[in-house]
Amino acid sequence: GSYAYSTISSPLQHLKNITVYGSGLMGAGISQVAAQKGYAVTMVDLDEKVLDRSINIIKASLHRVAKKQFEDNEIKQKELIDFTLSNIKTSTNSSESSKDADMIIEAIIEDIYQKQQLFGSLDEITPTKTIFVTTTSSLPIKEIAKVTKRVDRFAGLHFFNPVPQMKLVEVVRTGEINDETYETLMEFVKNLDKTPVACKDTPGFIVNRLLVPYLLEAIRLVDRGVADPRDVDMAMKSGAGMPMGPFELCDFIGLDTLKSIVDGWRKSGNIDPHIVAPTKMLDDHVKEGKLGRKTREGFFSY
Ligand code: 3HC
Structure with missing residues (x-):
């Protein structure tokens, strides 16, 4: 395929495979914007039907994006849509989807126990290098991270709805995060053509x-x-x-x-x-x- 849209830059060489848990509006939007930039995205949810619906949400949104980007060029529009969709896989199998992930982005229901359970089990099956990200808007990152043995490679990325349109992402740091993880996430957000702002792990972050x-x-x-x-x-x-x-x-x-x-x-x-x-x-x-x-x-x- 064409890599015309792929802009993965060198500080992010080690960030290629991204697994997104939860395929609601947030998960779908994040999968879309990452796939648009050439990341290999696996979107995981419990049920095929939910995943099908998310792919349809992504298709509808991609049509808007492509139309805006390539106004009168239907060939280019189709290229962007096909390129993006070719970078998204869906799966209902958690362990299969996570063992090669460079980054896990969690966008499941806002329930601390479910998030802890997910990250606790992912901690056992993913390589130590894998960065863990939660997209929670309301829960303390530290409380979720503490169930893992990688609190230094754990952060929040808070996206806004509609994800493909809103420019901001809050990069939420706990006291334990290491510099490399933080910098990788700042670069990742910029690479999505979005604006990162750093914020401490506090209620509501900034926005x-x-x-x-x-x-x-x-x-x-x-x-x-x-x-x-x-x-x-x-x-x-x-x-x-x-x-x-x-x-x-x-x-x-x-x-x-x-x-x-x-x-x-x-x-x-x-x-x-x-x-x-x-x-x-x-x-x-x-x-x-x-x-x-x-x-x-x-x-x-x-
Ligand atoms: N995918 C891709 N692009 C989309 C889109 C989608 N799902 N939805 C809207 N857009 C784009 C359109 O293509 C259009 O782009 P253009 O102006 O560059 O041509 C632009 O957004 C405007 O869309 P419309 O003309 O259809 O509609 P509006 O002008 O009414 O804008 C809106 C829609 C972008 C949603 C605008 O009303 C808006 O910015 N609203 C505020 C949204 C906001 O505050 N979000 C944050 C909520 S808080 C949050 O998410 C945090 C959580 O933790 C609670």
Whole structure:
């Protein structure tokens, strides 16, 4: 095949095979952007059906990317799509997919026990050189890493939705990470044409630590009857230049995801209790299964 899109540079020579666990929206997006750059990606999930759905998500997104990159050149568009898809394998067999991995990226459900169990078992079957990465947005990296014997080769990479579009990746360092791992991850992120920022292992890292209190305050403002969600969204888009209003963004992120971040912070006791006080509107929506865009109903209907 053509390697026209492959830009793996020398500091990353040893980083070729990437195994991504969890093929939800995050896992699919990360697999896509890595495969676009020529990494050999294996996407692992428990069930073939879920993997098929992820490949379809990737195909749809790739069409947008290819169209944008090669406006009137259908041949080039097809080349990029074929090149990327040829770099992605799917598998339901964990040990087979991991024994040759240079890096494991975990993007499974936000549950500390499941993440610990996964990394604990991967620690036994992957080579010592393999770097472990979690994409958690709400759990302490240190708590996940401690089940392995490679806390120095363990970090967080926090991507944003939609992964192929958003430029930022937070590179989250624990106190134990070694320089080589940290530098490899910074280079890896740049190699994906994204912007890395370094951040300590703290609740919410940078973006969510600022964004989530803002979203909660928007919900409280509506709860207090100050304005309705549509007007709040209009205000923040037209008055503060946000691409999406806070309610639209809540629905985009997923109200269950947002709630799990807030609940986690509250439990940790590390954040001002006023900031993480429960909001009735959010809790009620989640109870009713109105989780946002993915269920076609959240603060708005889709
Ligand atoms: N794949 C590839 N490209 C995509 C895409 C996808 N899934 N979704 C959107 N895009 C691209 C489009 O191709 C388009 O590119 P262009 O402007 O260069 O031509 C661009 O994004 C804009 O898309 P649209 O015109 O279709 O739609 P919008 O202008 O409404 O933009 C948006 C959509 C990019 C999602 C924009 O509304 C946005 O930036 N919203 C805020 C998103 C955000 O804040 N994300 C972070 C959430 S927090 C998080 O993820 C952390 C977690 O831990 C909670």
